[in-house]
Amino acid sequence: MEPTTGLILRRITQTDLSVSAHKLATLILDGIAWKDGYNGLSRGTAAFTLTTLAEKMDVSRQYLSVLLGELEASSLKLEREKPNGKYAPWLFRFAAFDESEGPHDVVSKGHDTSLSREESHKTIFSGHINIDEAPNVFRTCWAELIKAAKTALPCWNVDTQAIWERFLAFNRARGNARVPAGYLLGFMRRWRTGSSSTAPKASSEPEPLAKEDPKMQELHDQIRAAPSSNREFHASDLCRLIGQTAYDARVLDVVRQFGCPRFAAILAVHGRAVIEGEIAR
Numbered sequence: 001m002e003p004t005t006g007l008i009l010r011r012i013t014q015t016d017l018s019v020s021a022h023k024l025a026t027l028i029l030d031g032i033a034w035k036d037g038y039n040g041l042s043r044g045t046a047a048f049t050l051t052t053l054a055e056k057m058d059v060s061r062q063y064l065s066v067l068l069g070e071l072e073a074s075s076l077k078l079e080r081e082k083p084n085g086k087y088a089p090w091l092f093r094f095a096a097f098d099e100s101e102g103p104h105d106v107v108s109k110g111h112d113t114s115l116s117r118e119e120s121h122k123t124i125f126s127g128h129i130n131i132d133e134a135p136n137v138f139r140t141c142w143a144e145l146i147k148a149a150k151t152a153l154p155c156w157n158v159d160t161q162a163i164w165e166r167f168l169a170f171n172r173a174r175g176n177a178r179v180p181a182g183y184l185l186g187f188m189r190r191w192r193t194g195s196s197s198t199a200p201k202a203s204s205e206p207e208p209l210a211k212e213d214p215k216m217q218e219l220h221d222q223i224r225a226a227p228s229s230n231r232e233f234h235a236s237d238l239c240r241l242i243g244q245t246a247y248d249a250r251v252l253d254v255v256r257q258f259g260c261p262r263f264a265a266i267l268a269v270h271g272r273a274v275i276e277g278e279i280a281r
Contacts, residue, residue: 004034008094011076020059021070027056028071028078028092044097047089047151051263060244061235084154086229127181131171137164142184155191163188219258225271226281234270237279 012025031046041047054064071078077095082088129142137143137160146160155163167187171179226234239247247269254265273279 008032008097011096015074015076017070017074018067020057020063021067021074024053024057024064024067025071025076025078025094027053029094032093041091041151044093046092048092049089049263051266052089055262061232084156088154088156089151128178129181129184130178131168131176135165135168137161142181146184146188149185150188153188153191155188158191163191215258219254219260219264219268222268222271222275223264226267226274226279228267230281231267231270234273234279235266238270238273241278 008029009026012022012029015022015025017025028046028048031048033041033043033045035043050061050064054061057064057067059067068078068080072080075096078092079095080090080092082090134140137146142164143160146163150156150158150160150163167184170187171183235247242250250269250272251262251265254260254268255262258265258268260268270279274281
């Protein structure tokens, strides 16, 4: 019997967990893909950054780690891995449902019509793409699919339009005028962050614009001042120094000042602290 949303949800409610751990398990369940390729994920997998989970749970990163540990030690056997690099989202899955047999009181019946059934998912790359039809991805039906699928792929932090432009350039270089839509997902899965010798550098054109904007240059300089690989240590050191409330206030100020995502604001706050000598690099 293959697992469904209903089966896992029943197991979650029957597992002895804290209230917060129950909420976290349900949140992860809501993001699980039930068909290979759905949102770019393998079947039975969900993708989240720890920052996103902490925000959705409205808890600190430290307490989030405690809750994840509780789920990992429970009968749900939560597993997580990061196969796409240290900056990519974590992939989560409930390993308890890999077993061929489970308790009879939580197995879904044959008439279960949960939306987790494999046949019900429609977010799949199907059809064909005309390479010269639409240079602006947001005027096509592919923008939302790219945004959803890239969350667990190597191109998770690349702009949707940049992915589209490089995909078009890649196919033009090969003389392809029309390709199956599945090629786009495959292209994203094989994404390389370095320069490509087989396609023009689609991301090279916007760079001068970024340099001409002093405000964004200031933000980037602050982010570069503190290595993002040490961001958890930076956050811990800065919170210990100024307190969680002041730390959150600084992040919010950066978001308001630059209009950037929260993750970029956090890195900028760390960079400012390094520049001002509050914490070590």
